[in-house]
Amino acid sequence: MTQETAIRNTLPESLSHVVLARLDALEDPELNQGLVSANIVRSLGLDGRCLQIGLAYPYPCQSQYRDRVMSITQAMADIEAIDEVECEVGLAIPAITAGSVAALPTIRNVIAVGSGKGGVGKSTTAVNLALALAAEGARVGVLDADIYGPSIPIMLGCSDFEPSSVDGKTMEPAFAHGVAASSMGFMVTEGNAAVWRGPMAAGALVQLVNETRWPELDYLVIDMPPGTGDIQLTLSQKIPVSGAVIVTTPQEIATADARKGITMFNKVNIPVLGIVENMSYHICHNCGSKEHPFGSGGGLATAKRYNVPLLGELPLDLSVREHVDGGNPSVVAEPEGAIAEAYRAIARKTAAALVTRSEPQSLAIEITTD
Known part of the structure; x- marks a missing residue:
């Protein structure tokens, strides 16, 4: 997974061994x-x-610290030489690259969120994933790469943001709900579509x-355009993407297109971190039964x-759609709710998969503590 790191250990040898x-018997989930x-x-x-x-x-897992420290404390409970356990917990997120594209100066990892087709909730998943990574303790940015239908400004509630420049060379990102954001939607006025051919659009996005x-970021989440065309290939080859997440719905037509997305990332040597199945089920508000309107098991x-x-x-x-339409996505609108917890679990799994499925460029030097 990563190169071994020497443990600063001042325990007596016999106690250290135990x-x-x-x-090591406590397995990270x-x-x-x-x-x-x-x-x-x-x-x-x-x-x-x-x-x-x-x-x-x-990987960021701030919401899990308490339970994990309790497990460690319990594991040491019967060691005679120990009466008390103190844990200092932090993050040491490695910078990971895939391919030969040079890393971005202030960004440790780039996660592309893609789908083979539109209408599967890719943008909603991307923005909630970004917010969930931030909720778990990471420094996060989100890039809206859907040039023909930029929706992140609305979803983050910053559609009135006007870009500015401090140095005359770079553009300041927007900041919303604790994440940095950049989008073509900040530069295209409402009602005016971007009418560009593929190569032009891809060049503009790069x-x-x-x-x-960008500020110092552990993760930049890119909301990719749907499909597997010119723009997607150019972004994959010109931006140092660390790994990709594929969003699909359970139905066959969506999973067939998701497979095309996986194939595309494989061809450009970008690790696919996993699949998110959106609109997987519906809980009936009247009887509480679990229904599968788009089928089941496709993801x-x-x-x-x-x-x-x-x-x-x-x-x-319905609340997921209402929250993003109101610029207050589920992870921040109902942070203790079941949907927010589902997104945080996906965020932890995604960031962990980035570590396990990729070769780190280097171990992080910076350790931030809670």
């Missing part, structure tokens, strides 16, 4: 490795009878990525066929 064995094998344990120390453990996760003055079948993870199944729910 503690490390128990920590997303990386499917023990905490030591996954390089999450970074330091061990003893202050009197207090065991001090430093943890650094390579320029938009490179000339936005899972596609994931198995291409040996990629099924990152999650999202419901067909």
Whole structure:
């Protein structure tokens, strides 16, 4: 997964052996490795009878810290030399590249969210994924690459943003709900469509990525245009995409197009991190039964066929549409709700898959603590 990192360890040798064995017996739920094998344990120390453990996760999972620290504490409970356990938990997100495109100066990872066809909820998934990564502790930006139908400004509630430049060379991004955003929609007035041929549109988007003055970001989420044409191929080859997420619905016509999207990313050597099945089911408000209006199992079948993870199944729910239409997506509108939790789970799985399915360029130097 990553190169091994030396653990700063000041424990007595006999105690160290026991503690490390128990920590490695605790398997990270997303990386499917023990905490030591996954390089999450970074330091061990003893202050009197207090065991001090430093943890650094390579993917954002802030909402899980409490439960994971409790599991560690319980695992050490019967060790005679220890009365108390203190854990310092932070992030050490690696910068990952796929292919030969030079990395963007302030961006560690680029995640493309694509679909083989329109109408499957790709943009809604992309914006909620970005917000969920931020909710889990990461620094996140989102790029609206759907040049013919930019919707991210509306979804983030910043459609009235007017781009400006501090240095006369780069454009300042918008900031909404804690994420940075850039979109062609900020430069195309309402009601005026961008009438460009494929190569022109692709060139404009590459320029938009490179000339936005992005802050330091752990992840830039790109809402790709639907399909597998000129724009998608150019973006894949000109932007240092670390990995891709494919959005589909369960029905056969959507999964058939999703397979084309997977094939496209495979051809340009971009790891497919997994599949998100949107509009997977509907919960009847009257009787509570679970219905599958678009069929079932299409996303899972596609994931198995291409040996990629099924990152999650999202419901067909009126509130999801209402929230993005109002510029307040589900992750921020109802942060404790079931839909927001589903997006956060997808965010954790996506970021973890980026680590496990790719070769890191380098381990992160920066460790941010909670």
